[in-house]
Amino acid sequence: MPRPTAEDHGLSTLSTAEALRVFGGVALPTIAGGVIKRLPPMMAAAEKLRVDEGADRVLRRLRDRHGDGPLLIKAPGRTFVLPLSSADAGRVLDESPSPFTPANLEKNAALSHFQPHGVLISRGAERDVRRQFNENVLETGEPLHHIAPAVAEKVHEEAGRMLELAEVGGRLDWDAFNLAWWRIVRRVALGDAARDDHRTTDLLARLRLRANLAYGLKKNKAVREELNQRLRAHLARAEKDSLAGVVAQAPAQPETDPVGQLPHWxxxxxxxxITSYRALALLATHAAEREKARQDQGPLLPYLRGCQLESVRLWPTTPMILRDSTKDTEWDGGTLPAGSTVVIFAPFFHRDEEELPFADQFVPEIWLDGRAKQHPALVPFSAGPAECPGRNLVLLVTSTLLSALLQRADFTMVSRPRLDPAQQLPSTFDNFSLEFDVTARRPRP
Ligand code: HEM
Incomplete structure (x- = not known):
């Protein structure tokens, strides 16, 4: 693909000083936190330094100075574009995968460490068949996946065990939550026999750490091969009521590579x-919302889904949604050359005080009453044709988990920063250092 030239394209171009501020204040802190696998010490530092607040300030100043048209950043051999209006961000997502492909250069370098055939970094006909396969298995359009009853059972069992242990010491910390969480994930994705197969998810974690340094490290083929072998063995079992069982029934083309889709999942x-644990903190500290959440009726749990969406809105887990343009595209201010990289910085849009009266508050209702839909750049799960195909499945698993936890126990947040409904919610929130006091609500059968 031809690289964009450095000439003026009729769109506002940042000065070198401004570009450096964007690099140092927005891109670098995001990358340093670990884009593919979050790094606990970096997350703790980011929370202390309030890096997301800083990033927001940089972008807001640029919007004040230049208006809300897209801004060009020229680097040697590359052109980056920052949309600053929600309409421009929404347009780029709507026009994916063509002319704005999700298979962007940096993403490709990072994700190919562990999922070279994943749909997110696939293009053309391969992308089409892999996307269809993902949608078929994850049942993208269905609020309730057909294995929902079995999923709920697995989630309730693991939540119960998590709480039994937490109640012994009266505390729940990230390590205990995360251990139970991965048991749920392996049971839902690979089947009950994978419950304690830590090796498989540890191998993936090793590859994801390498992916953080996308270009810097060579691919570790031995680890990838061992991971794939283990995934193939789980798929071969095709356990009923797990995604592996659904994969076995799903039509696949020669280009699909079913096993190659699993590492992304x-x-x-x-x-x-991470977002469930943060949602638990929101619910522990917001009494009115907690009461509504406890009244929520299954299996759909719409209010708890709203809580989960709020957790992702407030602290997006994909802060930078990247797209590369595959041909010249027309914008109000001029032409953007093919090969440019569009950077949609989600936290900026998700907390935009100029557009959102609820910017820094926890308001699950916006996902139920149509308010969120009025803002095309509120995109916790991305949007458009490349929107997250796992959205409904995620909301099913996480809302069920939150419901199970809230029904059985009371949680008091004991770590800092404490979330306070009367204050703006912090822009960076480290999940790793988050801790709760736990007390049982009623005797379990
Ligand atoms: C809280 C959890 C999750 C969030 C916030 C989330 C969010 C997102 C976002 C923002 C994207 C777009 C990324 C981009 O364009 O660069 C995406 C893509 C994707 N997600 Fe998720 N996701 C979550 C969990 C899941 C799960 C559990 C699955 C599978 C079981 C999944 C499957 C996918 C796939 C396959 C894509 C690529 C879609 C494509 O390229 O067409 N996601 N997700």
């Missing part, structure tokens, strides 16, 4: 654990 479930 497991990787993405990590984000769902």
């Amino acid at each position: 497991l990787f993405a479930f990590d984000a769902a654990g």
